Amino acid sequence: MKKKIIHTLVYNYEIPVSLEEHLICLKPRSNSFQELSNFDLQIFPSPYSIFPLLSDNGDDIFKLLFTGSTNSLKIKTESDIETNIHPDLYQLKNDYDLSLPLKIESNDSLIGFIKGWFPNGQHDPAAIRIAQEALAGINNNVLDFLYHLIELIKDRVKYTPRHIGPAWTSGRTLSERVGSCRDLAILLMxxxxxxxxxxxxxxxxxxxxxxxxxxxxxxxxxxxxxGFGWRGFDPSGCGLINHNYVALASSSKSELVAPLRGSFVGPSNLKSELEWKIDIT
Structure with missing residues (x-):
């Protein structure tokens, strides 16, 4: 499936500000599941320096450095991408040991991805409780666990868009019984x-x-x-990720894959406004 994605972000400030370092995470991955044929990045005002970087997960990030002052910051990306059909997980289900707990001790690069989301590395008690429920009656198979868990999440939490603020903890999402896509992604993670x-x-x-x-x-x-590597699951959408999705970036922390991160120098009570538009054709 071929698509063109145009993503525009505009930050408006009530008085001129000095822009400090900014990081952009808006370049799609290019791999077997999604092939990026063209990517264009436009920035106004033009930064005096753009540093392409690779994140610890291998995603493309751009570091921007500015001079002078401005009333606005505009970021526009255009991506031409083709998504491919994902292999069926259940097709090879019996060819690998998919019993829980998974045997990952020999792969040191994965250890950081099983630590708790709390600052001290502990797991949220609310997440532990729903994990125990999802384990019931599935014979400890990881795929059965994932599908059962997503059913439980959809039953307990109503997906509700929320544009402002960081992702909630699992405990808050389950307590509120509503959550944005990022809240549900954190809960599943x-x-x-x-x-x-x-x-x-x-x-x-x-x-x-x-x-x-x-x-x-x-x-x-x-x-x-x-046996399958990294595979996506969407607790606020269709469950298993397919060719209708395009990944930009990944991290253990949701704030590290924000489309734009940065700061500016200006009065503490300065008002700013964000406008965004995403066109997909």
């Missing part, structure tokens, strides 16, 4: 980690059969499954 399944937070786009009034950036979870 944290619950998987409770049972030793490596998982990470992903930002990206989801295509709709019928285009919405306004596309928004989406979020989901990727888990590492022996």
């Amino acid at each position: 944290e619950t998987c980690r409770c049972v030793g399944i490596p998982s990470r937070f992903v930002s990206g786009y989801q295509f709709m059969d019928q285009a919405p009034d306004k596309y928004e950036l989406h979020a989901w979870t990727e888990v590492y499954i022996p």
